[in-house]
Amino acid sequence: MPLKGGRAALREIDRWDGGVGWIAYPDERMQRASHALDTDEGVWVVDPVDAPGVDDLLAELGAVAGVVLCLDRHKRDAAAVARRHDVPVSIPEWMDGVASKLDAPVERVGHQLGETDYRVRRVRDASLPPWQEAALYDGETLLVAEAVGTASFFCAGDERLGVHPMLRPIPPRGALGDLTPERILVGHGEGVFDDATAALRDALDGARRRLPAAYAKMVREMVVG
Numbered sequence: 001m002p003l004k005g006g007r008a009a010l011r012e013i014d015r016w017d018g019g020v021g022w023i024a025y026p027d028e029r030m031q032r033a034s035h036a037l038d039t040d041e042g043v044w045v046v047d048p049v050d051a052p053g054v055d056d057l058l059a060e061l062g063a064v065a066g067v068v069l070c071l072d073r074h075k076r077d078a079a080a081v082a083r084r085h086d087v088p089v090s091i092p093e094w095m096d097g098v099a100s101k102l103d104a105p106v107e108r109v110g111h112q113l114g115e116t117d118y119r120v121r122r123v124r125d126a127s128l129p130p131w132q133e134a135a136l137y138d139g140e141t142l143l144v145a146e147a148v149g150t151a152s153f154f155c156a157g158d159e160r161l162g163v164h165p166m167l168r169p170i171p172p173r174g175a176l177g178d179l180t181p182e183r184i185l186v187g188h189g190e191g192v193f194d195d196a197t198a199a200l201r202d203a204l205d206g207a208r209r210r211l212p213a214a215y216a217k218m219v220r221e222m223v224v225g
Contacts, residue, residue, distance in 0.1 A: 008051040014183075014191040018141055019043075019061065021185060024051035031151040031189045032076070035143060037136070039116040041065050045085075046136065047145055047187055050077035055084065066090050067104075068113060070145035072097030072132040074187065079104035092120055092134045123147050123175040129166055135176065142181035142196070147172045148203055150189030156214035161192050161199040163207040165218055171207035176200060 007025070013033060014021030021035040034048040036058055042065025043058055058064055064085035067078050072095055079102045082089045088105040090113070091098060099106045111120055117138040124133045124147065136143040147164055148154065154162035161184060163171045184200060185191040192199045 010051040010053040010057070012057065014185055014193075016141075016183060016193070018138075020057060021191060022051070022054065022057060023190075024049040024054070029152070031149075033185070033187055033189060033191075034076070035185050036061055037116070037118065037141075037143075038062065039065070039114075039118070041115050044068055044113060044116065044118075045078075045081055046070060046143060047074045048077050048081045050080055054081070058085075065114060066107070068109070068136075069095075069098060070134045070136065070143070071187065072130075074098075074145055075101050078102065090114075092122070092132075094122065094125060095132045095134065097130070097132055118143075121175060123172050124167075131166075137179060137181065140182045141185065142176075142179055142183070142200075143185040144176070145187040147176070148184070148200070149186040150192065151186075153218050154188060156210040156217055159199075159203060159206070159210070161186070161203040162214065163203050165214055168207045168211045168214060171204045173204050177204055 011023045011026045019037045021033050023033050032049045035046045037044040038061045042063050043061045045067045066087045067082040068090040069078050075098050078089045082104040088107040089102050090107045090109045093108040118136040121135045123135050124131045148161050180197045183193045184196045
């Protein structure tokens with residue numbers, strides 16, 4: 001099983017009445033997930049990884065209003081998707097690590113994603129480790145690019161949602177701890193749709209306590225992989 005890439009074969013995940021998600025390379029260990037948010041102003045495509053069938057999936061929801069990146073190192077296939085749909089790539093106004101790397105027009109967003117109900121929350125903006133990340137939240141749906149995830153290397157023990165291994169010593173409680181989402185979409189793995197707030201609380205509260213188990217699991221998977 002490759003860490004990243006392999007054979008593209010779009011697998012739909014996370015469908016709800018406000019959008020859909022997909023994993024472009026189901027066999028990869030990173031389980032990079034992408035999402036399309038169905039809003040009143042159109043479809044917003046978040047952190048997309050391209051694959052045959054993506055445009056058909058988006059067309060089911062409607063016209064693409066924009067592409068948005070929520071992590072400075074998640075350029076993924078955002079530029080290619082944006083060019084195909086003749087829309088810009090939107091990036092938080094404070095994020096400075098990715099715009100110059102995109103072969104597409106770029107727009108900056110402030111505290112709100114266009115005219116949608118999604119607010120842009122700053123999860124992390126730090127140089128050690130270098131990390132600029134935003135989350136999207138509309139009161140029901142929380143989308144987090146990297147700070148938490150459900151892919152195997154995020155989770156320890158019986159966690160349904162885990163803090164990224166690099167952030168376990170400093171979990172993002174200030175950025176995410178006050179939220180009460182009904183569902184959580186992540187940039188790595190399938191989303192959490194049952195008792196999402198409880199899963200988020202458990203991930204944040206147990207991040208440090210379960211750090212040894214998480215690191216041991218990560219080492220085991222690297223050796224086996």
